[in-house]
Amino acid sequence: MKQFRLNRLFNPISGKCFDVAIDHGFFGESSFLQGIENIEEAIDIVVAANPDAIQLTVGQAHYLQSIKGKQKPSLVLRTDTANVYGSKLFPTSYSLVIGHAVEQAVRLDAACICVNLFRIPGAPEVTESCIRNILALLPESERYGMPLMVEPLVFKSNEVAGGYTVDGDLSKIIPLVRQAVELGADIIKADPTDNTEEYYKVVEIAGKIPVLVRGGGRATDEQILLRTQRLMAQGIAGIVYGRNIIQHPSPAAITRKLMEIVHFNDQLTKINTR
Numbered sequence: 001m002k003q004f005r006l007n008r009l010f011n012p013i014s015g016k017c018f019d020v021a022i023d024h025g026f027f028g029e030s031s032f033l034q035g036i037e038n039i040e041e042a043i044d045i046v047v048a049a050n051p052d053a054i055q056l057t058v059g060q061a062h063y064l065q066s067i068k069g070k071q072k073p074s075l076v077l078r079t080d081t082a083n084v085y086g087s088k089l090f091p092t093s094y095s096l097v098i099g100h101a102v103e104q105a106v107r108l109d110a111a112c113i114c115v116n117l118f119r120i121p122g123a124p125e126v127t128e129s130c131i132r133n134i135l136a137l138l139p140e141s142e143r144y145g146m147p148l149m150v151e152p153l154v155f156k157s158n159e160v161a162g163g164y165t166v167d168g169d170l171s172k173i174i175p176l177v178r179q180a181v182e183l184g185a186d187i188i189k190a191d192p193t194d195n196t197e198e199y200y201k202v203v204e205i206a207g208k209i210p211v212l213v214r215g216g217g218r219a220t221d222e223q224i225l226l227r228t229q230r231l232m233a234q235g236i237a238g239i240v241y242g243r244n245i246i247q248h249p250s251p252a253a254i255t256r257k258l259m260e261i262v263h264f265n266d267q268l269t270k271i272n273t274r
Helices: 002-009 039-049 061-065 101-107 124-144 170-182 200-205 221-232 251-264
Strands: 017-021 053-056 074-078 080-082 095-097 112-119 148-154 187-190 211-214 238-241
Touching (some): 002 074, 017 251, 080 112, 095 112, 095 124, 101 112, 170 200
Parallel strands (some): 112 148
């Protein structure tokens, strides 16, 4: 049954997926709200560019699912929230899953649910919380035929890097990706590595589980387009970009260009995204 929903997530011709993440408001950080202050407008702009999926929270998914017609992007439902993104960790850090997450996803007609697997210096209790979240979600996802996307994220130290900064060390990303697979992930949403040319090793460690690569921090158009092209050439199943879309001067234009690369292996060319 999971395959039925996965069929909605991946393009039938290319077999790839471009998912735009617009779930940043879930985490209580004011800096995450840039570009999505008006969430309905942000969703409408992205929908018009026709990505394969949009990642939203339980409180905002209705803006996507209320759009009429059968051509709208599929919903990836974010199921967990955490307080680990600031410049300093709180005395008590957490990662919590919404109640009856899979049932809520079914009612919202989601194609997939998404949950984090954090590795954060100084916060081993958050990793434990994430593993407990995944272990609780897995049997329900199997029961309802709801694909489970696990997001293994390796952070740099909050104090050193300012919070929510990717540690692109391949030796740290690989074991966390493998742990996510071992825990039962149907899809992996993983960090980019410092050396893009080594990303095939992440794909390899995931085996037959498709790997989608996160966008990471805000980058220039040239950087993000070239990195996407190089990643696609190494066998990834697609991308999940958030801030590089929603904080772009022209979200629709950059989305369409990235779609060309993801689905048509487009060669990098100069484009007007202003």
